[in-house]
Amino acid sequence: MIKRFSLLFSLLLSFSVSAQTLLVLGDSLSAGYQMSAEEAWPSLIPIELEKRNQFVTVINASVSGDTSGNGLSKLPALLQEHQPTTVLIELGANDGLRGFPPNVLKNNLNQMISLIQSSGAKAIVMQIRVPPNYGQRYQQLFENVYPQVSNETDTPLIPFFLEQVILNEEWMMSDGLHPKPAAQPWIAEFIANELEPFYPL
Template structure:
């Protein structure tokens, strides 16, 4: 009986304190453009999760300013060497801003998702919206692209990464595009509900 209790204790302890590696593949919004690295939302989210769940979270931030879905797909393999268990995929904004063919963007995102799922990773896809000046048709197709990927690949979708942050002067840098420290705090809070099953 005592031996069984010890084994159960060890299993429980390992589960609670085991490291969880979370890989972020994104652009300047996830890299933390214009602010200190540790103030970017991936690291703020880590701090919240570690405190909430008493679990060690290792953040691998593979985000680079200016990244498109194509450049993100090309560098994913390198980061998979670290054997992360969770992927936060936050790409597409630069594709949209550059008017890249959405068929190509969707194909690249699908390739990233497929590669991650082949490694048994949980995938959380962060959606984005395009400004209305890009036209009703393009903005709708852009938004729908993320919904289609969610359905086709059974991934978790965050409808809009910048929910409650976009267009709010107090939460963005002077460029009006990139979140400031307060904006990144709000983004981390936005993502928290999607990690309940971590």
């Protein structure tokens, strides 16, 4: 009887772990700009997660050029279709490059988090930083949105991977904005490490 219970518990635990689904909602930094989808870090992260005994199905819903507003408009259908257990939001870079008001970004992030939480999933936000194209004041206001949203919604905030990648010139494309395929395995490992406190996903 005890053996049967142990076997049943093991099967249930295995099912629980295997049922993890991570939806990545991002822009070109996650979509795999100028590379195949298989080379982009969301396609590589299941391998990194498996090394940590996390068996996760990853859905990459990232689209190059997307803003936080684009992500918000697509999110309800994505949640309904994929029913993820966790959603990683990697959006805002295009908002910043286009000079969108920080309060618009904040409102969009808040709405996305609310939708995710209402669906029963866990929301995780990635900090985004932008070049000082519009001056240091705008840059600071923009970047402050992420910790504000994290604190106000009690949502985990993980660091921006590009801050480390950009230090290696061989990993960056000539535009100075996008990582090359060579950087993607490192990014996958970096994100898997940052997600570790929130396992299971």
